[in-house]
Structures are given as structure tokens and as C-alpha cells.
Amino acid sequence: MDRIPIWVLFILLIFLHITNSEEEDVTLSLIKFLGQLSNNQIDPSWGWNLTSDPCAGKWKGVTCNARLISVKKIILDGLNLTGTLDASSLCNAKSLGVLSLNDNSINEEIPEEIANCKQLTHIYVSGNQFSGNLPDSLSRLNNLKRLDISNNNFSGELPDLPRISGLISFLAQNNQLNGEIPQFDFSNLVQFNVSFNNFSGPIPDLNGSFTRNSFLGNPELCGKPLPSSCPQSPPPKKRSKGLSSKQIVMYLGYILLGLVFIIFIAFRLIKRNKTKVSKGTVVDGSSNKTSTASTENKSGASRSEFSIASTGSAAASSSLVVLSSPVVNGLRFEDLLKAPAELLGRSRHGSLYKVMIEDGMTLVVKRIKDWAISSEYFKSRMQKINQVKHPNVLPALAFYCSRQEKLVVYEYQPNGSLHMLLHGTQNGQTFEWDSRLSVAVSIAEALSFMHQELHEDGIAHGNLKSSNILMNENMDPCISEYGLMVVDNQNYISLTKGSDLKSKDQNEGGAYSTFKVDIYGYGVILLELLTGKLVQNNGFDLARWVHTAVREEWTVEVFDKALISEGASQERMVNLLQVALKCTNPSPEARPSITEVAVMINTIKEAEEGSIVSEP
Structure with missing residues (x-):
């Protein structure tokens, strides 16, 4: 037999290496994961070994995507596994969506590292011997839809699971969990059971969703739908109305000290304002003029460009309104004035600065110019926005308003924006279809x-635009700068070229509804996620280009080539594209509400998850 030339063997080796679906480190990690579960007694017939690939080698319990390039499901039910769950190794499989370990004898705790499996949508660990507290990090699995921890020995209080907005199933019966039941979104849940635990206190408002069977076996629970009602809290004790002579003397002393302090502060403010006037007015750093007050600080960085002119109110130092956030408790206007500021960006609506204050905290300050609204309305507007909290909306920490300009302070987000994730330097990272769909939801x-x-x-x-969608420390999207612009007719026209601008949206109560502009902006973000293209680039208009492409029936050509090569579902990409087209309809009245959009997007996401679960 003739010998095979060495160059042929070399090419074969390269080919075999290329066709491996998962990287070697993922293969090693998964084998380590199963080794911990089985106490290093891996059954050879399962195929989990270093000489094969998790996808191509058809490992027992492993299901990959349609193109066999990434692990999507690991299902190891009823295999008499008696070890521990090694989440650090498991989560190296970045695309893992379903983990099922039902009916084994796995013990100890679920580790905090489970949060590194960011794409998990289903976790099933029923019928094991898990114990200890559930990790707080579970609440960071924002894609999680179903969690079944029933029939184990878990104890302690539940983590903040209600922050997972898409959770539709939570089963925790037959454990030893205690504390109060958190206020889940029961209108969204289709399965819920915490029976036979040690929960106590009132049952939250269920919106009529579940019966008493979901709560039986918790003797200290009370309220509907259980027959036992909750005891009324005792009335507060009445305080004594009278004051002793000692208390009166003490309070008078405090009042005198307060008056002395106020007089001292007023004297210092008057003196400082006189000094500022003698030195001249600080001007906008974007101007070509310089100011004697714009000096170098101790660190050598130039002072903040958003310095307030000395002609402003003498009470400027008290004009910074700190909202209900412990992050910047005690922050003063002077702290911003003397902090070094790095310009992050500038637009026609204002500028954005990264600011490092003295205690080492990094903030971002949005400077808004030429917004013709009163300070009273701006203050009222910011306070109303502050009353509304959502984990995917970046809250303002503080704000300042004067007749000339307005400042809004946020916590700095180091992971950049969705715009950078889509269009910036990738450094070898991929932005997969599942992640893009999760961001859209x-x-x-x-x-x-x-x-x-x-x-x-x-x-x-x-x-609303991709540069205003920031990625937090867990790489979850957060909408920033909410409510910092009132769209006038001219701006509206620039966003809706070609629309019938004579029509008015009476339902929204305005000539041109800013809410409808938000829908358009969201639709453009969907187009960026689907196409990977910039919104505007050398005369290129993304929305107009996509609408034209669909009309001319070459829809598939608009999708990002990275999604095509990944093997993303073309059907669901087309469905998402249809939603984007509805949102960017030139006629504002034809656009759906964002609530309708959210339902459509969630339907697509659930179809995607259903395909992962049902794949053979």
C-alpha cells in the first residue's frame, strides 16, 4: 500500500480542527463539569471524552444548534448523578440555553457562578439533594423563563427573582425556603408553586392567577387564597405631647447653633461671589475664549466645561438636586465644578462628559443647552421620571437647572453602548442572534x-437610539437619558421624512407625539440589530434602504452576514424585521404602541426558546 504523503495528513489535521464545533477549552470544561457531577465516574458509552466533539460526537444529553457549532441544551435527567454542580466550567459554553438535571442525587449548593451562563432560559434541577441558600446571582439571569428547583433541600430566603421580567414559571415546592414571598409579576407567570416550605407573612396580590394549592404547607402564610387572614398591625404608640425643660433648653441650643451656621455660610457665599465677579465670568469651554477661572486643578486635568457663570444665583451651590440614590449621597455642585471632565461626545442637543469626583467615583454628566423650558417644569419633569423605576432604565442620580443650561448626572457605565457593541471594534467577540433578540426584548x-x-x-x-442604550456591568441593556428631550415639529420632521405631517395623533394629546417618535427610534434599533449597519453613513439612510429592499423582494439581503453564518433562524429574523417595519412606518398613526410591540417581540423570543427545547 502506498504511503499517504505528509502534506495530505497535514491538511486532514487542519480540516478536522476547523470542523470542531466547540473550542477545545469548552470541551475540557464540559468534561470537567460532568466529572464533578459523576464523581469522576463518566460512563464511556456517553461519548464525553477529549477525542470527540460535543456536537459532532453526539454526546449523551447534549443538543447543539442546527449548524452544530454551539451547545444549546444539556439534559442529564435520571442518570444517578451524585456529585456537585460546577457552574464555572458549565458556563464556558456561552450559548447554553437549557440545563436539565432532574431526578438525580446532586448535592451541596447552586454556586454564584451560575450567573455566568447568561443565555440560560430554562433551569430544571427538581428531585435532587441540593441544599443551602439559592444564590443571589440567579436574579441576574435576565433571559431566564423557567426555573424548577422543587423537591430539594433549599433553605433561606428567595433572591430577587421578580427582577427577571420574563420569568413565566417558578416551581419551588417541597423545600425548606423561608421568609416572605416576593411580589412576582403574577400576571406574567403561567406556573407558580411554593407549597410545603416555611414561608411566612402575607401572600402578595396574585391578580387572581393562582389557587391555594400553590401555597399549602406553609403554616405561617396568611391572606388570600388561603383561608387564614393576616393579623392587623398594631396602631403606632402615641408620643407624649409635652416637652421637659431639659429638652426645651437642648432644642434652643440647636436652634442658636443653626442660626450661627447659616450666617457663616451666607457670609462666605457673598464673599465668594464678589471674588468671582472681580475675576470675570467663566465661559463655555466650547468657545474660543478663555477664563481666569478655568485653571488647572491639582490632578493636572482641565476643569469641567460645564462651569456655571458667576452671574448665576448666589445659591448655585444648593441648586444641585440629588435624587433618591445612596450612590451620590452628599454630592454638591462644587464637586462637579472642580472635578476633571473628559468630553465623551457632543451633539446639537448638548454634550456628554465623564467626570471623576474626589472620592474616586466616576459619573457621567449630560449638559443640555438651548432647551426652552422653565426650571420649574424641568425640575418637575425630572422628579416624575425619578419616581418610575425599571431595571433596564438608567436612573438619574442628580440634576441642576438654571435659565442658561441644565445638567443631569448618571452613574458611569464602563461597558459602552449598544452602538459600540454593534459597530465598534469587536476584538474577536461575537454578538449572537440570541443575545440580540434578548436585547430587543x-x-x-x-x-x-x-x-x-x-x-x-x-x-x-x-x-431613543443605540448610543443611548448602555450596557451595565452584567452586559444587560439600560436605556439612558430618558425624557431629556421634547421633540418639536422640526425635529419630528427630520425623523419622519416622507410621512403625512398634516395628520395629528389625537390619542396622544399632541400635534406630533413624542411617544410615536420613540416607536420609530426603537424600530431603527431593531434594524441595526438585524442588519449590523449604521443608521446614517455618507448619505445612506438605513430605514429607507430596508423599506426599499423589502418592497423589491430581496429581504434576505438586508440581514447581517454574521447572523447568517451563525445559522440564526431566518423565519424569526423575518418576523423581527416585520416588527421593525411597522415601527418605522412613515405614517405615525400606523405605528403600533410600544406595548403591542413588546408582545410581538416576546412572541418571537418564546418561539426561539421553544425551538431550542424541542430540537432533537
């Missing part, structure tokens, strides 16, 4: 919540 649900809560006040976002 999170933004839609957050925007729907904000629109519903602030609809009566007429406060929409006004400037």
Missing part, C-alpha cells in the same frame, strides 16, 4: 413600562 419591555407609567404626564424618551 429588554428594551421593548422597559420602554413599554416607562410609556405606561409616564403617559399621563406626556413624558417619552424623545431621543
